[in-house]
Amino acid sequence: MYGKGILKGLSVTWGRFWATYTEDLAWLVRGKKRYFNQDGVKARAGKDTRGIFTVQYPEEHLTIPEEFRYIPFLVYDETAEEKKEVRCTSCGICAKVCPPQCIWIVRTNDPVTGRPVPVPAEFYIDADICMNCGLCAEYCPFDAIKMDHDFAIASYERNVYNMEKLLKPASYYANIRPLNATREDEARKAKEAAKAAKAEAAS
Amino acid sequence: MTTTPLTSTVDLVARFPGFVTADTRPGFTGFIVDKNKLVEAATAIRDEFGYDLLTAVTGVDYFPENKMEVVYHAYKITGGPGLVFKVQVPRTDPVEVPSLIQVYAGADLQEREAWDLLGIKFTGHPDLRRILMWEGFEGHPLRKDWQEPFYEEDFKPFKSRWPDGKIEMAEDKNPYKDNLKFPQNFDPEKWIPEGDALLYGSLAKYTITDEHGLKSDRIVVNMGPQHPSTHGVFRAAIVLEGETVLGLKPVVGYLHRNHDKIGERNTYLQNMPYTDRLDYFNSMSNNFGYAVAVEKLMNIKVAERAEYIRVIMAELSRIQNHLVFVGMLLNDLGAMYTPALYAFEERELILDIFEAAAGSRMMCNYFRFGGVVRDLPEGVLQKIKDLVLERLPAKTDEMERFLSENEVLVSRLQGIKVINAEDAIKFSMTGPVLRAAGVPYDIRRADPYGIYDRFDFDVAVRQHGDLMDNYLIRIDEIRQSLRILEQAIKQIPEGPINSQKPQYQVRVPAGEAYGRIESPKGELAYYLISNGKPNPWRYHVRPASFVNITALEKISLGTKIADFVALLGVLDIVMGELDR
Numbered sequence: 001m002y003g004k005g006i007l008k009g010l011s012v013t014w015g016r017f018w019a020t021y022t023e024d025l026a027w028l029v030r031g032k033k034r035y036f037n038q039d040g041v042k043a044r045a046g047k048d049t050r051g052i053f054t055v056q057y058p059e060e061h062l063t064i065p066e067e068f069r070y071i072p073f074l075v076y077d078e079t080a081e082e083k084k085e086v087r088c089t090s091c092g093i094c095a096k097v098c099p100p101q102c103i104w105i106v107r108t109n110d111p112v113t114g115r116p117v118p119v120p121a122e123f124y125i126d127a128d129i130c131m132n133c134g135l136c137a138e139y140c141p142f143d144a145i146k147m148d149h150d151f152a153i154a155s156y157e158r159n160v161y162n163m164e165k166l167l168k169p170a171s172y173y174a175n176i177r178p179l180n181a182t183r184e185d186e187a188r189k190a191k192e193a194a195k196a197a198k199a200e201a202a203s
Numbered sequence: 204m205t206t207t208p209l210t211s212t213v214d215l216v217a218r219f220p221g222f223v224t225a226d227t228r229p230g231f232t233g234f235i236v237d238k239n240k241l242v243e244a245a246t247a248i249r250d251e252f253g254y255d256l257l258t259a260v261t262g263v264d265y266f267p268e269n270k271m272e273v274v275y276h277a278y279k280i281t282g283g284p285g286l287v288f289k290v291q292v293p294r295t296d297p298v299e300v301p302s303l304i305q306v307y308a309g310a311d312l313q314e315r316e317a318w319d320l321l322g323i324k325f326t327g328h329p330d331l332r333r334i335l336m337w338e339g340f341e342g343h344p345l346r347k348d349w350q351e352p353f354y355e356e357d358f359k360p361f362k363s364r365w366p367d368g369k370i371e372m373a374e375d376k377n378p379y380k381d382n383l384k385f386p387q388n389f390d391p392e393k394w395i396p397e398g399d400a401l402l403y404g405s406l407a408k409y410t411i412t413d414e415h416g417l418k419s420d421r422i423v424v425n426m427g428p429q430h431p432s433t434h435g436v437f438r439a440a441i442v443l444e445g446e447t448v449l450g451l452k453p454v455v456g457y458l459h460r461n462h463d464k465i466g467e468r469n470t471y472l473q474n475m476p477y478t479d480r481l482d483y484f485n486s487m488s489n490n491f492g493y494a495v496a497v498e499k500l501m502n503i504k505v506a507e508r509a510e511y512i513r514v515i516m517a518e519l520s521r522i523q524n525h526l527v528f529v530g531m532l533l534n535d536l537g538a539m540y541t542p543a544l545y546a547f548e549e550r551e552l553i554l555d556i557f558e559a560a561a562g563s564r565m566m567c568n569y570f571r572f573g574g575v576v577r578d579l580p581e582g583v584l585q586k587i588k589d590l591v592l593e594r595l596p597a598k599t600d601e602m603e604r605f606l607s608e609n610e611v612l613v614s615r616l617q618g619i620k621v622i623n624a625e626d627a628i629k630f631s632m633t634g635p636v637l638r639a640a641g642v643p644y645d646i647r648r649a650d651p652y653g654i655y656d657r658f659d660f661d662v663a664v665r666q667h668g669d670l671m672d673n674y675l676i677r678i679d680e681i682r683q684s685l686r687i688l689e690q691a692i693k694q695i696p697e698g699p700i701n702s703q704k705p706q707y708q709v710r711v712p713a714g715e716a717y718g719r720i721e722s723p724k725g726e727l728a729y730y731l732i733s734n735g736k737p738n739p740w741r742y743h744v745r746p747a748s749f750v751n752i753t754a755l756e757k758i759s760l761g762t763k764i765a766d767f768v769a770l771l772g773v774l775d776i777v778m779g780e781l782d783r
Binding site for chain 1: 359360361363364365366367368369370372469470472473474475476477541545548551552555558559560561562563566568576577580581586589590593594601604605606607608609610611612613705707708
């Protein structure tokens with residue numbers, strides 16, 4: 001029969017059309033909110049999603065996975081005296097590995113001896129050039145530079161980030177990447193313990 | 204990693220004594236053919252030795268040695284390793300090499316590219332115009348002595364970044380309108396696009412007089428660069444007689460950024476995120492190809508678990524590419540957005556997996572030399588299982604139920620020839636288009652890379668080579684990819700995900716490597732030359748989209764303009780990869 005294929009195809013569209021409403025009904029019967037609710041968003045992004053698929057941004061947000069990466073930031077540890085202890089030692093690996101070369105670091109030199117001090121004097125990231133590849137965070141040996149989750153950074157200005165803008169506390173990092181932060185903290189502690197043990201053995 | 208020798212045991216030296224020598228530079232393979240014997244040798248390679256598929260043509264600038272080289276990679280359509288042959292000429296203008304277009308028609312656009320970017324003149328090429336750059340462009344940018352307007356140093360990392368990295372923005376150093384160079388006596392204000400005259404001139408040969416002696420006007424239509432059906436900034440200058448296409452020239456380069464040059468400034472690792480931006484639908488495949496090429500050069504093995512993760516990612520990428528292909532093809536045919544959005548749903552779910560594993564939906568940057576960046580985070584393998592075992596097979600069936608028998612679609616697609624097998628090989632076509640024409644050539648089988656030799660799957664092939672087959676073969680390939688995925692998910696072992704120590708600058712021994720993979724769009728290959736330094740001496744991408752459109756003119760002649768839209772659609776081009 002001519003037209004059978006079209007009807008068959010239309011049955012798919014028909015089914016898809018009603019799926020939204022049957023899903024809505026099912027959620028209603030269960031007394032749960034399907035829209036503007038994190039559970040609803042999760043269900044719509046899950047493997048059994050049927051019917052309407054869209055997420056009403058900005059009222060609704062998809063869950064951001066831990067590994068999501070955006071413009072990098074610098075991590076600092078908060079000491080007891082509320083001083084910012086920057087983890088960066090200005091070794092320059094991030095600046096060297098950066099593919100579009102958007103990281104600029106000024107190393108601190110000791111005013112007396114002239115020798116380099118392991119703290120950056122200035123640190124710039126040209127966020128308009130950054131390609132969010134994450135290589136800087138991947139190869140940083142001090143866990144000092146990490147990729148952010150904050151992607152809503154549109155602005156009218158040229159976005160060159162300086163230290164002030166880049167520095168974020170370790171607690172922020174642990175908040176956006178809990179698994180990574182715990183793993184790295186443990187690794188660092190183990191390394192320090194091994195170092196201490198070695199020093200003790202040597203003395 | 205399977206290490207197939209790049210060159211098989213063909214003895215070209217004995218066939219052309221005195222004119223051919225083996226390339227004996229350490230790390231290099233293949234033969235160096237005398238320029239005057241090139242066409243003859245190529246004919247013998249094609250007809251006597253059976254290497255009928257010329258996949259890549261590219262030039263290399265050996266600036267310090269003052270010579271230029273053109274490198275050809277030929278393969279047998281029945282599978283197996285390839286044959287590399289090269290021509291070396293002195294680097295004094297004009298650099299001239301005979302064109303191989305009469306032997307391998309697929310050399311057409313690639314020779315034009317080599318002329319445009321390296322200034323190698325291919326004598327005998329019928330239409331040797333610039334292809335990626337515009338006519339008012341000064342010089343040949345891939346030459347080693349050419350410097351871009353924002354030039355800082357030859358190789359990254361730049362010294363100004365550390366330890367005294369006072370930021371200085373490139374646009375301040377080199378203000379707008381001051382960053383342009385023109386050829387001598389060239390005034391951009393008074394410039395008449397001579398290129399267009401050349402372009403239309405090259406189309407003029409199609410002037411025909413009616414058999415009744417009537418002179419009818421032919422009309423030149425520029426489809427694109429801004430046209431919804433051209434999948435980006437692609438332009439086709441078409442000569443029409445009524446609705447019939449009489450002549451066609453593709454015009455590309457609007458999205459050109461000289462990926463090769465950027466790649467030669469970069470270190471090996473820095474290129475990885477740049478490859479994401481080639482075919483931005485399949486960054487996983489792009490990463491795969493580049494990783495294969497560099498690993499060949501470094502001669503390292505890939506961690507076992509990483510091999511499986513790579514295959515899983517590449518096949519997921521293929522599935523979403525083909526689903527979106529089907530949706531977009533229907534878009535081109537006028538079924539506005541319903542099929543495309545159905546396809547995008549599944550694509551979204553696959554991209555969620557990429558995002559969870561790699562950190563980004565499209566610009567994945569997930570592969571490293573010897574493995575991958577990180578193991579699959581918790582729950583991701585389960586998500587992949589859910590999709591592969593439950594959702595995607597059902598959705599593929601639904602897509603077929605939705606479209607495959609639709610009478611309107613069938614009558615638009617069936618019987619409209621894309622290309623036959625013989626021409627497809629001649630024009631160096633690869634990928635689904637070649638297989639839809641009846642040639643079961645799939646690099647995953649013909650020249651296996653990674654661990655594809657371990658999986659049980661069929662090379663999808665269709666016999667008619669019409670539009671309908673080109674549509675159906677994508678569905679077939681989705682099914683085969685699902686088969687591979689099922690096996691990969693079952694077999695994936697535990698273990699480390701990189702065989703190498705993490706290094707931000709890898710050591711690559713001197714030599715050359717040609718790493719090729721079956722990307723969803725066809726053969727994606729990277730040709731690399733290392734001189735032992737941290738940056739590649741030559742980095743060349745052989746994208747499937749670019750080489751496949753070589754045959755566009757051949758495909759479109761004599762068809763109706765409405766069908767041209769569909770014909771361009773089934774080639775599945777992506778401008779990020781085509782223009783590079």
